[in-house]
Amino acid sequence: MQEQDLVHLREAIDLARQGMDRNEGGPFGCVIVCDGRIIGRGNNRVTSSNDPTAHAEMVAIREACNAIGSFQLTGCTLYTSCEPCPMCLGAIYWARPDRVVYAGTRQDAAAAGFDDQLIYNELPLPPAERRMPMEQALRDEASTVLEAWRLKSDKTAY
DSSP states (O other): OOHHHHHHHHHHHHHHHHHHHTTSSSSOEEEEEETTEEEEEEEOOHHHHTOTTOOHHHHHHHHHHHHHTOSOOTTEEEEEEEOOOHHHHHHHHHHOOSEEEEEEOHHHHHHTTOOOHHHHHHTTSOGGGSSSOOOOOOHHHHHHHHHHHHHOTTOOOO
C-alpha cells in the first residue's frame, strides 16, 4: 500500500465523521480516485435523505460516474471507511473500479449497530426460503423483454 492510499483512506474516514457530526446518516465515508484526482466523494445520507440506498459508497459512485460521464469506474480506486455492505459491494462490482481499499471491517460495523449478517445469510438461500416473502410470476412475459434486449443491435452493454 502506498502513502497516497492512506491519505485517501483518511479522507474517507474524515467524510464519515463529518457526515455523522452533521447528523446526515451513519458513520461512513468514501472517496473515489482516478489518475490521482478525487472524482467522487460521499458520506452516508440515509436518514437525512430518507433514502436507504444513500450509503457513502453509493453517493460517491454516483458522483464519480457523473464526473467522468461513464457508468464504469475502470482505472479508479474506491476508498471507504468501512468494508462495503452487500448492497454497496454489488454496486462496486457493477461500477468496476480497479480496486477497493477499506478501513473498518463488517464486524466493526456490526459492533457499532450496523449488522448486515442477515443479508449475508439470506443471499445463498433460494428465494422461497428467505425471510422476506418473494413470489415469482409472469416469467414468460418478462422473458420476452430479456430476449428483445439480447437481440437488440444498438444496445450499450454493461
